[in-house]
Amino acid sequence: MEMFHRILKTAVDGTASDIHLKVGTPVIFRISRQLVAIECPHPTQEWMDMVVEKITPPHHRKKLEDEREIDFSYYLPGVGRFRTNLFQQRGSWCFAMRYVKTNVPSFEELGLLPIVKQIAESPRGIVLVAGSTGSGKSTTLAAMIEHINANFKKHLITMEDPIEYVFEDNQSVIEQREVGLDTLSFNHALKHVLRQDPDIIMIGEMRDAVSFSAAISAADTGHLVLSTLHTTNAAQSISRILDFFKAEEREQVRRQLAGCMQAVVCQRMVGTVSGTMTPALEILINTSTVKKLIEENRLDKLGPAIETGNEDGMINFNQALFQLVKDGKVSKAEALAKASNPQALEMNFKGIFNSEGRRILG
Numbered sequence: 001m002e003m004f005h006r007i008l009k010t011a012v013d014g015t016a017s018d019i020h021l022k023v024g025t026p027v028i029f030r031i032s033r034q035l036v037a038i039e040c041p042h043p044t045q046e047w048m049d050m051v052v053e054k055i056t057p058p059h060h061r062k063k064l065e066d067e068r069e070i071d072f073s074y075y076l077p078g079v080g081r082f083r084t085n086l087f088q089q090r091g092s093w094c095f096a097m098r099y100v101k102t103n104v105p106s107f108e109e110l111g112l113l114p115i116v117k118q119i120a121e122s123p124r125g126i127v128l129v130a131g132s133t134g135s136g137k138s139t140t141l142a143a144m145i146e147h148i149n150a151n152f153k154k155h156l157i158t159m160e161d162p163i164e165y166v167f168e169d170n171q172s173v174i175e176q177r178e179v180g181l182d183t184l185s186f187n188h189a190l191k192h193v194l195r196q197d198p199d200i201i202m203i204g205e206m207r208d209a210v211s212f213s214a215a216i217s218a219a220d221t222g223h224l225v226l227s228t229l230h231t232t233n234a235a236q237s238i239s240r241i242l243d244f245f246k247a248e249e250r251e252q253v254r255r256q257l258a259g260c261m262q263a264v265v266c267q268r269m270v271g272t273v274s275g276t277m278t279p280a281l282e283i284l285i286n287t288s289t290v291k292k293l294i295e296e297n298r299l300d301k302l303g304p305a306i307e308t309g310n311e312d313g314m315i316n317f318n319q320a321l322f323q324l325v326k327d328g329k330v331s332k333a334e335a336l337a338k339a340s341n342p343q344a345l346e347m348n349f350k351g352i353f354n355s356e357g358r359r360i361l362g
Contacts, residue, residue, distance in 0.1 A: 004051050007040060009079050012099055017134075019082070021095040023048055032275060048093045052086065059181050073100075073162035073178075083138075083164050100164045104146040105139065111278040111329075112140065115285075115313040116265055120144035121152075125262030125286070126219045128206070130229045130237050135267050136279055137228040138164050138204075144226060145202060148172055157196055159189045160204040190214035194221070203227040209244040216253070219260035233317065233340060234266040234284035235302035238294060258294035261286045268317065270338050272329050280320040280330075280338060287312045318345045325349070 007027055011019045016029035016036075023045050026037035052064075060070045069087035074097070076082070083098040107117055119127055120143075127144075129137045142165040148154055149172045156172050161179035175196075176182075183189040186203065187210050193201055194217075201218055203211060206227045215225045231237045241257060242250045263286060267279040284290065284306055293301050306314045321335040322345060332349060339345040347354070 001051070001054055003041070003047070004055075005076055005079070007038075008076050008082065008097075010038065010040075011097075012079055017099060019095065019097040019099070021048065021051075021097075022089070023092040023094075033269070033271065033277065045092060048095075051095075052093050055084075056086065057181070063180065071162055072180075073164065081164070081166070083162060100138075102166075104142045104165050104167075107143055107147065110136070110140065110143055112143065113281055113283070113315070115283060116140070116144070116281070117147060118313070119263045119265060119283075119285075120147050122224055122262045124219060124222050124224050125260050126215055126225045126227070126257075127262045128227055128229045128237055128264045130231045130234060130264055130266040131268060132230065132232060135269050137267070140265065140267065140279070141202065141226060141228060142167075145174070148200065149174060154199040155197055156200040156202065157193055157198045158202040158204070159183065159186055159193070160202075161186065186211060187214075194218060194223075198223060200224045200226065205229070206241070206244075209246075209249075212241055212244055212253070216256050216260055219262075220256070224262075229264075231266065233303075234264040234282045235299070235306060237264045237266065237284070238299055238302065254297060255295060258286075258291045261294070266317075268338055270321070270324065270330050271334050273331055274329075278324065278329060280317055280324060281315060282306065282317045282320065283313060283315050285309065285312055285314050287314075316340065318348065321345060322348050 011029050014029060014031060016031050018030035020028040021043050023043050025042060027040045029036050029038055055074050056064055057072050060072055064070045071085050074082045074084045080102055081100045083100055085096045087094055129141045131137050145156065145167060149167060149170045152171055154172045156174045158176045160176060163176050163178045167174045177189055179186055201223055203215065206212055206229050215227065218225050229237055229240060231240045238257065242254060245253050264284040266282040269277045270280045272278050284302065287309060290305050293305060306316045317340045321339055324330040325332055325335050336342045336345055
């Protein structure tokens with residue numbers, strides 16, 4: 001295990017975000033979004049089998065035997081915590097490990113907009129942090145929880161698979177439940193959570209209709225529900241939610257969402273001129289206009305509503321990227337590469353701003 005622990009420490013010391021281990025190939029770190037091979041003995045089948053045996057949590061061993069892949073959290077004292085996915089390819093074990101920083105970064109350290117803090121303070125409803133894999137959703141969600149923990153007396157229950165950031169009670173009381181260890185499944189935990197007197201419920205990831213139904217029920221009864229969702233933009237998130245449900249259920253769910261959705265914060269990681277990463281945010285807030293569009297199933301108009309909703313705190317990706325370039329944090333080339341509409345952003349850089357959103361909304 002000495003070599004395994006040395007690999008993890010080297011990754012953390014080298015500011016790697018991810019570690020990839022595969023039999024017979026170099027050890028790979030992801031540093032500043034780039035994959036880098038490090039000088040290290042190539043993992044052998046026997047060595048990988050030994051590591052799997054040593055670090056697989058006892059409560060996951062049967063699942064690993066049955067399903068050949070598991071998610072869990074591995075903690076190495078003095079180094080840190082790693083979100084770990086163990087799986088097989090061509091009959092051999094592979095590890096994909098994400099380093100989870102011990103201290104939860106603040107909104108300012110993460111480069112989040114001030115409106116995100118206001119969203120975290122919502123008294124009730126559903127707040128989603130959306131984005132693709134590796135876009136920092138979990139970290140933004142953790143920053144929201146830590147802000148609540150530091151400033152409000154709330155009872156907060158999390159359901160995670162696995163637990164990533166570990167919170168210490170401050171102003172709030174926080175219980176973190178790990179699927180497989182503290183509860184049988186997300187669905188099982190959701191069935192009982194409202195009997196545990198929560199003010200705020202955090203669901204690590206919205207995965208299916210059961211999760212959303214439980215979230216809607218909790219939000220309808222005055223709770224704040226925080227969760228993540230895999231989508232590429234904020235407007236698409238509503239459609240993504242509806243896709244979880246059967247066709248005959250979507251009308252009712254859509255109307256329920258119009259009433260209880262609080263906000264969607266969608267993010268993309270962008271390379272800065274200093275060589276670091278910062279999030280570009282697209283924010284949808286359930287204003288009266290947005291609520292009406294959802295109720296009337298005019299979801300194609302949500303994009304224009306975001307574009308024209310700056311006074312309410314909304315912003316789309318092009319606007320966010322334009323501001324990052326204006327502030328000198330991001331190059332024009334990088335912004336154009338990450339833009340939803342590069343042609344429109346290119347025109348913005350030339351001082352041309354067409355109010356397409358206002359025209360579409362009428």
